[in-house]
Amino acid sequence: MTVRDQPGPGLDAALALIADVPDFPEPGILFKDITPLLGDHVALTAVIDALAAAGRDAEGRPVVDKVLGMESRGFILGAPVALALGVGFVPVRKAGKLPRATYAVSYSLEYAEATLEIHQDALAPGDRVLLVDDVLATGGTAKATMELVAECGATVHGIAMLMELSFLPGRDSLGDADLTTLLTV
Ligand SMILES: O=P(O)(O)OC[C@H]1O[C@H](OP(=O)(O)OP(=O)(O)O)[C@H](O)[C@@H]1O
Ligand SMILES: Nc1ncnc2[nH]cnc12
Numbered sequence: 001m002t003v004r005d006q007p008g009p010g011l012d013a014a015l016a017l018i019a020d021v022p023d024f025p026e027p028g029i030l031f032k033d034i035t036p037l038l039g040d041h042v043a044l045t046a047v048i049d050a051l052a053a054a055g056r057d058a059e060g061r062p063v064v065d066k067v068l069g070m071e072s073r074g075f076i077l078g079a080p081v082a083l084a085l086g087v088g089f090v091p092v093r094k095a096g097k098l099p100r101a102t103y104a105v106s107y108s109l110e111y112a113e114a115t116l117e118i119h120q121d122a123l124a125p126g127d128r129v130l131l132v133d134d135v136l137a138t139g140g141t142a143k144a145t146m147e148l149v150a151e152c153g154a155t156v157h158g159i160a161m162l163m164e165l166s167f168l169p170g171r172d173s174l175g176d177a178d179l180t181t182l183l184t185v
Pocket of ligand 2: 029030032033109110111138165
């Protein structure tokens with residue numbers, strides 16, 4: 001597994017806007033609140049540019065066919081990353097939200113259990129995709145999404161996360177996937 005830090009102008013200041021909220025949504029969880037960062041145009045631009053770099057080659061050319069975002073914070077970050085790369089966006093949604101035929105995977109995350117779904121025709125066999133989300137905690141969400149991509153016959157080019165919680169074993173569940181995290185806490 002490769003981890004690439006993507007320092008850039010304004011990125012450190014952007015990441016400093018993430019707020020710690022103790023005991024949310026339940027006692028013992030230190031919740032990482034990205035809403036102050038999202039509300040700052042300069043910070044949001046720096047973060048989207050840094051995440052999009054995970055979908056480019058060394059010359060800066062896009063190398064993915066689709067960006068996937070996991071509900072719901074992965075939608076906020078993933079859609080602008082897709083625009084930056086000039087490719088389409090695919091939502092990976094919680095159970096029961098997608099209207100047509102889906103593949104589904106159930107999983108556990110830091111403070112809940114859930115099922116994620118993808119439309120069966122969202123990806124073409126052989127598509128190379130970039131997964132985008134805000135937090136890598138237990139890795140349950142990312143691992144479930146990788147399984148959905150495999151079920152579609154597509155390939156995970158990389159996983160781009162705003163932050164990684166180093167006190168949880170998230171990265172251990174991602175095999176040899178190419179993981180980019182902008183911040184480790
Ligand atoms: O690595 P994990 O343990 O799976 O946790 C990470 C996931 O948890 C959060 O999403 P959540 O399901 O809480 O949904 P939200 O974005 O709608 O708040 C976060 O946005 C990641 O998707
Ligand atoms: N501690 C945390 N803060 C924010 N989002 C999360 N998703 C899973 N764990 C989280």
